[in-house]
Amino acid sequence: MLRDDILHFLAAHPEKYVSGERISQQLKVTRAAIWKQIQVLKEEGFEIEGQTKNGYCLLKTPFSLNEWVLKKALTTSSLGSKITLEDELESTNVRAKELARQGGVHGQVVLARRQSSGRGRLQRQWESPRGGLWMSVVLSPNLSLADASKLTLAASVAIVDAFEELFSLRIGIKWPNDLIFNGMKIAGILGEVVGEWNTVQTLILGIGINVNFRREQLSPLLNATTLFEILKDDVDLNILAATILKHLDKQVISLENKEFEELRVCWLERAVGLGEEVRVLQREQVTQGKFTGITIDGALLLDTEDGEKSFTAGEVQLRSKMGKYFSL
Numbered sequence: 209m210l211r212d213d214i215l216h217f218l219a220a221h222p223e224k225y226v227s228g229e230r231i232s233q234q235l236k237v238t239r240a241a242i243w244k245q246i247q248v249l250k251e252e253g254f255e256i257e258g259q260t261k262n263g264y265c266l267l268k269t270p271f272s273l274n275e276w277v278l279k280k281a282l283t284t285s286s287l288g289s290k291i292t293l294e295d296e297l298e299s300t301n302v303r304a305k306e307l308a309r310q311g312g313v314h315g316q317v318v319l320a321r322r323q324s325s326g327r328g329r330l331q332r333q334w335e336s337p338r339g340g341l342w343m344s345v346v347l348s349p350n351l352s353l354a355d356a357s358k359l360t361l362a363a364s365v366a367i368v369d370a371f372e373e374l375f376s377l378r379i380g381i382k383w384p385n386d387l388i389f390n391g392m393k394i395a396g397i398l399g400e401v402v403g404e405w406n407t408v409q410t411l412i413l414g415i416g417i418n419v420n421f422r423r424e425q426l427s428p429l430l431n432a433t434t435l436f437e438i439l440k441d442d443v444d445l446n447i448l449a450a451t452i453l454k455h456l457d458k459q460v461i462s463l464e465n466k467e468f469e470e471l472r473v474c475w476l477e478r479a480v481g482l483g484e485e486v487r488v489l490q491r492e493q494v495t496q497g498k499f500t501g502i503t504i505d506g507a508l509l510l511d512t513e514d515g516e517k518s519f520t521a522g523e524v525q526l527r528s529k530m531g532k533y534f535s536l
């Protein structure tokens with residue numbers, strides 16, 4: 209695409225002005241066509257300075273999701289090898305599933321700048337205003353179905369590590385895969401199997417992160433926060449996506465190498481509530497006990513009055529400093 213070619217050309221000359229004439233000769237199009245595409249790029253959020261005498265200089269790439277910027281930031285071999293980016297989708301997981309059924313490739317990534325009907329687990333809603341990172345990854349890893357369920361644990365670890373690397377910010381994982389900061393949810397993960405695992409062997413990993421928008425954009429009923437509220441600044445969503453994919457890539461490879469114990473330890477190092485009294489809610493049943501760890505399969509271990517119990521599903525309530533148990 210001409211627009212991408214112009215960007216490549218400008219990016220190849222960082223902090224330099226390149227004349228419209230040179231670009232037009234190189235790309236074999238008119239200077240008017242270049243000018244037109246530069247205007248489109250500016251609308252997309254690229255800061256390009258144009259000087260009549262010297263030509264164009266790329267000053268800044270957009271923080272909002274942009275395929276060219278994202279591809280440039282990617283360091284992975286397979287994750288992100290194919291990217292689908294839409295301004296709005298109902299749900300990136302739904303689109304990723306459709307693409308997977310049509311023969312999507314391992315590592316294909318689907319992103320939307322906003323979702324009109326984002327989904328959580330158990331048909332719950334996921335609020336997805338503009339400014340967030342709403343991303344689904346199609347994965348066909350070399351794993352059994354039982355081991356594939358560990359991918360959601362791996363994704364939680366990847367998000368924590370990306371936050372630490374980029375923002376020196378330590379967020380925690382609340383079992384099984386809520387990402388929280390100061391007791392408030394900042395991100396969630398939705399893993400879904402496509403078709404029958406034995407025949408298709410594809411999983412969709414949906415990652416939702418509240419990034420460049422204010423808390424007020426979400427329903428007041430939620431116990432939630434956003435990265436903007438914490439950093440008081442916007443961040444580059446493309447760099448964030450690329451960094452998460454880099455960490456996820458690493459995790460997928462170590463899972464394929466059956467390094468499950470490493471993942472368990474990594475997850476526990478990032479967990480919140482470990483060693484503390486928590487409550488696990490399963491339908492009407494409430495179990496209280498000390499959160500002692502997780503099994504190799506990711507089940508939660510609770511030391512209760514009736515001995516050790518393990519849970520593969522349920523909601524965890526942590527205890528606040530005031531001694532009250534709270535949900536997210």
Ligand code: BT5
Pocket residue numbers: 298299300301302323325326327328329330332333334335336341342343344386393394395396397398414415416417418426430431432433536
């Ligand atoms: C999750 O579900 O936390 C999984 C969220 C996954 C969202 C991503 S976005 C990209 C991809 N495409 C999708 O359609 N989904 C994935 P769960 O643990 O069930 O939590 C859902 C609950 O979190 C809701 O019932 C609300 O209470 C709360 N919630 C909804 N939107 C939120 C938000 N933006 N931030 C924090 N909490 C939220």
